[in-house]
Amino acid sequence: MLLATCCLSPQEERVEKKNVNRQGRKRIYEILDRVQFQTPSIDVERARYFTQSMAQTEGELLTLRWAKALKHVAEKITVYITPGQLLAGRAGKPGRYGILYPEIDGDFYEEVISQLPKREKCPFTVSQGDMNIILEEIAPYWKGKTFHEHLNAVMPKEIRGVTYDDELGLRSKFVVSETASYRSALQWVPDYEKVLKRGFIDLQNDAKKRLAALDLTNSLDLWEKKPFLDAMIIVCDAVMIWAKRHADLARETATAEKDPHRKQELLRMAQICDHVPAHPARNFREAVQSQWFVQMFSRLEQKAAAVISNGRMDQYLYPYYAKDLAEGILTRRDAMELLECMWVDMSQFIDLYINPTGNEFSEAYAHWEAVTIGGQTPQGEDATNELSYLFLESKREFPLNYPDLAARIHSRTPKRFLHEIALTIKDGSGFPKLINDEEIVPLYAIKGAPMHEALDYAVSGCTEARMPNRDTYTSGCVYINFAAALEMLMYNGRMRRYGDELVGLETGDPEQFNDWGEFYGAYKAQHMNLLEKAFQQQHIVDCLRPLHFATPFSSVLHNLCMDACKDLQSKKIEGGIDYSYFEFLGYATVVDSLAAIKKLVFEDKRLTMRQVVEAMKADFAGFEPIREMLRNAPCYGNDDSYVDAIGKDIDAISQVAAQKNSKERGVHVDLRYVPVTSHVPFGKVVSATPNGRKAWTALADGTSASHGADKNGPTAVLLSNYHSKNYGMVNRASRLLNIKLSPKCVAGDEGTKKLVNLIRTFCDLKLWHLQFNIVNRRTLEAAQRDPSNYRNLLVRIAGYSAYFCDLSPDLQHDIIERTEHSDF
């Protein structure tokens, strides 16, 4: 066993040698270079016009008010054409920008906005003039009207105690955290295909027909359906007006343009914007422009987490691509340039979290505008096509962190596709993430989706899946810190961060437990207590949100909303399926801690409970041998059934509770493990844990192993994941899994093949999600020391890639400490 020494990933080579190949991408790099590492600024126009209109329409149906507000925005907001761009349409001013959604957080702008330029994570600049508009025109209107104020006011005391850490409900307690009050909805995928095929005139006509068919002597028709359909008609007008204004601007700009080539481009742009999205797209260029309008207009409508996903782009664009190629009016290169035009403009819309908690959840300007590639057709055949390959190629040659790329894998994914996926992963910037049809399709079908729709799901957001005409659940979901439950078990219901306050249940002095059964029973009591509170909290959220949010634009694109004449934000829509979830924070932290106590205290009796508690209280200072013993107990992530069985049981008891709650609430309440970056802030409230983890450090993320605990390589990590899942239960949602490999481990053609095989096996195991970081520890450490030279280094976080240097030191540390699997 003699091995060669070091080896760099292509990304590491590019970063270290600073040799980005810009050939053939003059236009794209010109746009990108102007904006890439700018601090984003706030654009207030959307918020301003939205507020103006909302102030005029109080008392009307919320969906109608929203539609009118969007129309007002569409008419008033400044429209832009970026120099050199082939696509028109942005939701704010040139450069990197974020927009405001005062309906979410307008009530506390006063306290927060002035801090934005200075904050450490994701700063934004804001001009004095805009600041005045925010504080004088926008904020005052929303005081007393926002969702979070409402939620904060009505939340029962017992639930509040685990939710907020302040009077205003702005600071999370990071025990049972609601995530509904800093976004208008969960991630979403609009039905782009519908717009490309039909256009908004047709969609509007459909609404008009439905309106004409109403029986206005029927109370429901008169008071609920009519205003809804009016709203649909108005919102179609809104987007068409907005597009038309871009056509006019393109013509104006063309008149002044000196360069004849650019003039032609602008004139063509004007023609395209005259035609789409009002009419069906006739070619690839129009299809891409139409999609872009829909995407950007969705941004103006709402803040759906960080996410308006792009859907199955290789599917709905393919007919236009194939046709144009056959007719000789488009080359592969043209198509790639046009898409990359979209990527660079996408990268300029920055999701802005005003709420400090929201900001903690998603560091480094997080974004998940997932483009889905591959997978199966609605009839279950392999769906890979030439565009799927083109997306991968674009990612390898132009490794921007936009868009997020997600590849659907199934049992018959072609070898060539997997090979190119592996090559792209090997580049080292974290794309694409892998999502498994063999887990998702049957699961969604058994929960009620028609098979052809389940087969046609699109990846949405971080690791979720959406069926754009079947999904109807939109509430941001609850995050539960089960490492806190563990801490409460050790300190009789208290947490060291919160002093004497009783946060959980008083399960007594841990020294009183006579055996593992009693001890684990007490843990389960703490666990169930948080779970119960979480479910109650979520139900309140579900009930209140429709009073505050509406989404006419998303609704007009959704078949079920149109049939029921109900806004997508409604609590219940006939025929819809509500896939809701609850988030498990600190899985491996909890599982490893329980296993350590089971083994060392109750079975081997090498330690007493008192020793463990004393060591924890001291954060292990002076107790290093005890810490080492705890750390060397069986750990999740090593394919060790001793500990994986505990993990499986905790997963099971959570699902049993979820099943009961699903019945009560009439939605699917599913267990999910996708912390995004929140395992860092959630860790900050948890003191030392019995797995040897130091106080206030990050919890284990998703279903990955604790830092450095996975010592048997990635196959064992995958198998632990597999063995801790309950395939016989269906109240489960996505499980995020990070694997970090050294570039050497997958070097060469052999390495590519082995990566392909690893992916195939991931698919066989029916794990939900998998993503790779292929990077040397050395590179990350160098980037920490010398950020200016590693500005371009991308790493995989949680369903998205971000610039390593944009991460907080805590999260950088978290990533460095993820076990790097090299080959043996």
Next chain:
Amino acid sequence: MSDEKQTGIVFNIQKFSMHDGQGIRTMVFLKGCPLRCPWCSNPESQRHEPERAFNPTRCLTAQVCGRCLEACPNAALRVIEGGIVFDRSRCTRCGLCVSVCPTGAQSVYGQVMSVGDILNQVERDDVFYNRSDGGMTLSGGEPLAQPDFALALLREARRRRIHTTIETCGHCPTALLDRACRHLDALIFDIKSLDSEKHKRLVGVGNELILRNIEHVWTHFPLLPVLIRTPVVPGFNDTNGEILNIRKMLPQRTNVCFEPLTYHRMGQPKYAYLGRDYPLEGIEADEGFMKRLRERLKILDP
């Protein structure tokens, strides 16, 4: 005795091996080797019997911990100038220090395991072998230095439909290698030098038996995939002539491959844990030479 019940001494089972045979593999390292290559990166593999080791870098120090000192009934562990010193001559390998050590600084290389236990562990990665055509690779030490155990492992793996490979130094009775090959899906075979004198001087035995054995494989197992590997060790065999000659003596068959291995010293710390000196102190691989060598080999291997 049934194959599953056979026991032997194993010092490591390693999952996710990517470079020792086809596909994703599990390595089973058997203890004991007839050669003593000074560049060996697994010194803990050489002796047949289990060995006690002490790794001071993992030790929390006697002041902070000291559990092993208390546990040792033979005063084999003492503190000298603040550091723990391990006196091998007093150690009876009772293992008490190992069981109390919280960090793994005190350890034993090698434990008795049964074929059944090993295969149960190997089989856990079956789902990965399925996709990658991987399987089990027996390594060492010299796996055939525990002949009955190695053969039982191979037979049992075969019975469980697990792809089998061994990594051998080739220095074993020809009849034994012959028996092993009957249960093999692939063979990895080291040829270190064609110069028997030099061979003997450095590793302790001449190369005649080794070369006879590989001839036997060529003749009797012409279809068996074979990978011949040569560790290129500075000052020993690092000349183009020497390596290319090894390559040239191999039969031109598609199932026979050749791979030169770059010398590295990642095994060096383990010598210290075992209380031995590292024989090749101060030697570094010549990366440039290796690169040129690989290019020349590529021409021979179109």
